[in-house]
Amino acid sequence: MNREEAIKVEDLTVAYGEKPVLWDVDLTVPSGVLMAIIGPNGAGKTTLIKAVLNLVNTAAGRVLIYGEPYSKQRRIVGYVPQRGSVDWDFPTSVKDVVMMGRYGALGWIRRPGKKEADMALAALEKVGMSRFAERQISQLSGGQQQRVFLARALVQDAQVYLMDEPFQGVDATTERAIVTLLQELRAAGKTVVVVHHDLQTVPEYFDWTALLNVRLIASGPVSEVFTEENLRLTYGGRVSFLRHGERNGAPEDEKRTGERGF
Amino acid sequence: MDFPQIFSDLFLDYTLRTVALGSAVIGIVSGALGSYAVLRKQSLLGDAMSHAALPGIALAFLLTGSKMPLVLIIGAALAGWIATLLIISIVNSTRVKYDTALGMVLSVFFGFGLVLLTIIQKRPDATQAGLDKFLFGQAAALLERDVVTMGILGASAILITMLLWKEFKLLSFDPDFASTLGFPVRVLDVLLTTLIVIAIVLGLQTVGVVLMSAMIVAPAASARQWTDNLGVMIVLSSLFGALAGISGAVLSASVTRLPTGPTIVVCVSAIVIFSMLLAPRRGILWRFFRERRQRGRLRLEGILEDLYSLALEHKDPEHAHSLSVLRLMSAGKGGVERSLEILSERGLVRAVSPGEWALTRAGIEEAERAQGERGGGQDER
Numbered sequence: 152m153n154r155e156e157a158i159k160v161e162d163l164t165v166a167y168g169e170k171p172v173l174w175d176v177d178l179t180v181p182s183g184v185l186m187a188i189i190g191p192n193g194a195g196k197t198t199l200i201k202a203v204l205n206l207v208n209t210a211a212g213r214v215l216i217y218g219e220p221y222s223k224q225r226r227i228v229g230y231v232p233q234r235g236s237v238d239w240d241f242p243t244s245v246k247d248v249v250m251m252g253r254y255g256a257l258g259w260i261r262r263p264g265k266k267e268a269d270m271a272l273a274a275l276e277k278v279g280m281s282r283f284a285e286r287q288i289s290q291l292s293g294g295q296q297q298r299v300f301l302a303r304a305l306v307q308d309a310q311v312y313l314m315d316e317p318f319q320g321v322d323a324t325t326e327r328a329i330v331t332l333l334q335e336l337r338a339a340g341k342t343v344v345v346v347h348h349d350l351q352t353v354p355e356y357f358d359w360t361a362l363l364n365v366r367l368i369a370s371g372p373v374s375e376v377f378t379e380e381n382l383r384l385t386y387g388g389r390v391s392f393l394r395h396g397e398r399n400g401a402p403e404d405e406k407r408t409g410e411r412g413f
Numbered sequence: 414m415d416f417p418q419i420f421s422d423l424f425l426d427y428t429l430r431t432v433a434l435g436s437a438v439i440g441i442v443s444g445a446l447g448s449y450a451v452l453r454k455q456s457l458l459g460d461a462m463s464h465a466a467l468p469g470i471a472l473a474f475l476l477t478g479s480k481m482p483l484v485l486i487i488g489a490a491l492a493g494w495i496a497t498l499l500i501i502s503i504v505n506s507t508r509v510k511y512d513t514a515l516g517m518v519l520s521v522f523f524g525f526g527l528v529l530l531t532i533i534q535k536r537p538d539a540t541q542a543g544l545d546k547f548l549f550g551q552a553a554a555l556l557e558r559d560v561v562t563m564g565i566l567g568a569s570a571i572l573i574t575m576l577l578w579k580e581f582k583l584l585s586f587d588p589d590f591a592s593t594l595g596f597p598v599r600v601l602d603v604l605l606t607t608l609i610v611i612a613i614v615l616g617l618q619t620v621g622v623v624l625m626s627a628m629i630v631a632p633a634a635s636a637r638q639w640t641d642n643l644g645v646m647i648v649l650s651s652l653f654g655a656l657a658g659i660s661g662a663v664l665s666a667s668v669t670r671l672p673t674g675p676t677i678v679v680c681v682s683a684i685v686i687f688s689m690l691l692a693p694r695r696g697i698l699w700r701f702f703r704e705r706r707q708r709g710r711l712r713l714e715g716i717l718e719d720l721y722s723l724a725l726e727h728k729d730p731e732h733a734h735s736l737s738v739l740r741l742m743s744a745g746k747g748g749v750e751r752s753l754e755i756l757s758e759r760g761l762v763r764a765v766s767p768g769e770w771a772l773t774r775a776g777i778e779e780a781e782r783a784q785g786e787r788g789g790g791q792d793e794r
Contacts, residue, residue, distance in 0.1 A: 201589075204589075204592075204593050205592070205593075206589055206592055206593070225593060225594070225595050226595075228593065230589075230590060230593045232587070232589055232590060236587070236589065237586055237587045238452075238454075238586070241452060241585070241586050241643075242452070242637065242640060242641045242642055242643045242646050243582070243586065243641075243642070243643055244641075244642075248586070251579075251583055251586070251587070251590065254579055254580075254583055254591075254594055254596075255593075255594030255595050255596075257579070259577075259580070260576055260577065260580075262578065262579055263579065287641040289641070303590075
């Protein structure tokens, strides 16, 4: 067992009906990196995360978390789903949602108590939402919803975090706050994998990346694999992207952004 | 009708007491479980399950020759179950969408049930009588032992939801997350659906297969209007269900040949309408008045700001202006005079001469504050 491999995906294939969504993906995520999964719409980014979490049926392949099957390691894996995946009009409060992150550790039937409430408040403090603890969740803005989901993952106290588009539809302030939080997690030795849409911010936010388009195009340190050629292979001819050194202003090419989330 | 009489009968008269108790049990159980159905957007599944129960009732009778409620209820539950499984497998294995599958299964099962019912009623023996009461329910037919059976089943269902409180809450809010925490989401889903089936079949004899889904949906939808807390919602929903059940059943039992199902549904509809209109924050009336208040406030602020910007042009904040100018500035929106009167009652404006209005000191401060709140409002002059 290799302690250095936080996530190891081998020969992973997922198909919805006849159409393969992920094809023979081999991916290794070293422990302690902050990784972006990038690729065009329909590339299977969300499916990859869900396959790691055993939320979709896989046609082939296996997933190891620190050398063990996911089913044995779920306690050390935290999950931040897409904000839009739940009904925010559900009758519950911010604190209640965050405490859900402790339900797994609580086990069957036992209800959350003082300890769980304290953990939830501490996590809300970290994401700058402690004022909203008793707020009904339907009264939150998109960015606040995202922070609540992050807080819920924080109370899981995991080693490996999988996040599905945590930057989608959030304002600039929230985006900065989330980035800071992710970097703190990495500094604390956690491994963070993020489905990401904004190519421009990849080198700034992340140190590791995987380029995905049904197949895995490349994965590794951002400085090595985040190249124009790999991006072209991933996005086809549709996107050209500023090369590395150009980011700080060499103006020979019109700056073009990559595919952005909306 | 003699209401004091009905009230004393409620405790003394065997039939009425049985009917009221049975209906209360139905209301409580369907109100509680219905909350989950509504929150999980499965309201229509209840409709499909209750309609699909009809052939189960008929087949149970044909196979056993018994009209024991327990036998018929088991038949109903099985048929409801098969229908649910059928809907799920149609959705999973074909391109047919959920609502279409639901509609198909509901009507096919219900049609089949009606055919069986007709066949049963054409049989020469007299044992068939009464099965058609399952269509719209017959409260008066409830016996004490039926109510005991319903009570035990209902209490077990509610006990399970209390034990698995956080599990069902998580399942309803975010099933994927529940799964990553290690909870067997499929098992929980099946369990919760089973409890909803139990809630439905409990009410079939009294409310009938056609309208039972109203008891699942309506109390929960009403309760949601009044609270943002799941626990409060479930308790309220149970109370609403019990209230509708008791009043509907008592009404139908005191008027001859009045079917129970429709009467209960009329009662629960009254609760729904009341809640939709009057609930704070979510109610239609509440929202209407809030919007009106908001509009009124904005109009007053608008006139205050109009006066202020006019005054600035004159370098004298307390310079008076005629009503007609203000009318022109508020661009055809009526009520300028009335708004000015309200403002003058608050001491923000004063009438200098008839038809001439000016800001007071307080009015100037208020206008400046309002503009500041709006990020400066118009350009600086």
